[in-house]
Amino acid sequence: METTKKYLCLLFMGLIFFSCIQEEGFKTNRQDYDPFLKTEPVKTTSKDFQVWDHQIMQDSTQLVSLGYVADEYTRFFQETGDIKHLKRAEQSLKKAVKMANVEKVEYLRALARNYISQHRFKEALELASQAVKIKGGVNATQNLLFDIHMELGNYGQAQMYLDSIxxxxxxxxxxxxxxxxxxxxxxxxxxxxxxxxxxxxxxxxxxxxxxxxxxxxxxxxxxxxxxxxxxxxxxxxxxxxxxxxxxxxxxxxxxxxxxxxxxxxxxxxxxxxxxxxxxxxxLLKAEIASYTGDETLRIQSLDNYYKGVVQEDYGQMYNAYNVGFYLDMDVMDRALQLAKQEVRNRPTPETYGWLAYSLLKRGEKEQALELVENHVDGQTFEPEILFCVAEIYKANGHKKKVKEIKKELLGAVYELGPLKESGIVSL
Incomplete structure (x- = not known):
């Protein structure tokens, strides 16, 4: 029996090794994706859309127009990343919710999903709760509630809704x-x-x-x-x-x-x-520029990121990104402020991880450790957060914990990217 186990173990290890060799030898081919890099600009209007949009501007009682226009604005946002389209979809859906009777639950769900896209998760939950009371399309509302509770870190409730569907x-x-x-x-x-x-x-x-x-x-x-x-x-x-x-x-x-x-x-x-x-x-462009040693491009890319996220319409959508951004810029107080805000918005292991890391960077390693032990360790498998956790344990002299996490992080170098590799090795 033991011989069989050893044989299976060796066979399994051999398959992994062979798989790794295959992956290491894999190369992309520019000819595969080049045709997709030359696409035309996204059209954010059409004759039909202009007609419907004009109608809701002239007459707010056009419920069908509101639904169509909201769908189109949402599509425009998904294709262009332009926040103004998501905000215009929100405006249309708010009007539809006020006007609708029979279809009200559908517009409530649509507005909730708009708020999810804006990271306004608690407001989305309020709308979903209203949809529950109306009781139309129960399965669709339960799907929505699962999505919201996952974002909020309410994993027990999320699992309950998952079981219900x-x-x-x-x-x-x-x-x-x-x-x-x-x-x-x-x-x-x-x-x-x-x-x-x-x-x-x-x-x-x-x-x-x-x-x-x-x-x-x-x-x-x-x-x-x-x-x-x-x-x-x-x-x-x-x-x-x-x-x-x-x-x-x-x-x-x-x-x-x-x-x-x-x-x-x-x-x-x-x-x-x-x-x-x-x-x-x-932000990603700045990271790659740092890897290639192009400091001018890195600074320009970070400047472009900042100019983008300071737009008022983004609200708190980029809080998590901004925490890392301000930490890299050595603006510790602003990073900590945003990390605390993000925990209030969505108290997940990941947001607590960023808050703990922000405290560490300010020299508050004991407070960072307390947060990690109470809210992060063993509750997330996100490599970027695990890297932060490892640094916090290292600062507090918990060598055994660092060793355990380092082993896992070495298997996640692809996910973390080349810039993090040396940091993982030096843990």
Missing amino acids: RNQYDFGYLVRVAKWNDHEGDMQAAIRCMEMASEKAESSKDSNQLLLSYTNLANLYGHAGRIEESYQFYLKALQIDPKNADAKRGIAWIVYSHERNGEEALRILDSIIKGNKSPEYH
Whole structure:
């Protein structure tokens, strides 16, 4: 029996080693994705849209117009990253909620999802609670409540709603189970669920479901070290939507973190930035510029990021990014202020992790350690947060804890990127 166990163990290790060799030998091909980097600017209007938009400006009782216009503005935001479109969708949906009777629950859910996009999670929860009282479309409301409670860190309630919508044949359920398993640190289960969701999408030929499942699956494959599969699914997503920024960013990350080709990754990022105003792409550009040693580009990219996020319409959408940004800029008081605000907005292990790290950077290592022990350690598998936790343990002399986390982080170098590699090694 022992001999059999040893043989299986050796076989398993051999398969892992062989898989690693394959991944290390994998290279992207510019010819695969170049056609998708030359897309035309996104059109944020049409004759029909102008008619409907004009009608709601002239007559606020046009409920059908409000719904159509809100959907279009939401699509414009998803394709361009321009916050003004999300805010205009919000305005239309607010009017629709006030006017609607029979369809009121649908507009409540739509407005709640708009608030989720804006990271206004507590307001989204209030709207979802109103939708529960109306009792229309119970399954859709339970899906929404799962999503909100996951964002808020209310994992017990999220699991309750997940159980209430259990249906192995439903695309939405499979996507949410994948998210739950990812949160629990069960990557293989998350991948299996997302693969099942992808199969459902392929059967239905629903382009939105296909795009969602392909990009999510590509992301999960990347986390699992299955880089080539990740790359192929990003390409499949681009075949559906050639303008998809998430897929292009995913390929840029593979080129940067896996292939260590900063120049090519920057070229891909530039193609995204031409048509997408989301500030986070400038942060990634700054990181890659730092890796390539281009200090001028790094400073310019950070400046572009700052100019983007200071827009009032963004509200608190970029708090988490901003904490890291201000820490890197050595503006410790502002970083701490935002970290505290983010914990008030959504008290998750990740937000507590950033708050603890902000305290550490201010020299308050004991307070940072207390937060980690009470709210973070063992409650998240996010590599970036684990790196912060390891630094906090190191500062407090907890060598055994650092060693445990370091082992895990060494397996997450791809996710963290080349700049973090030396920091992990020196833990």
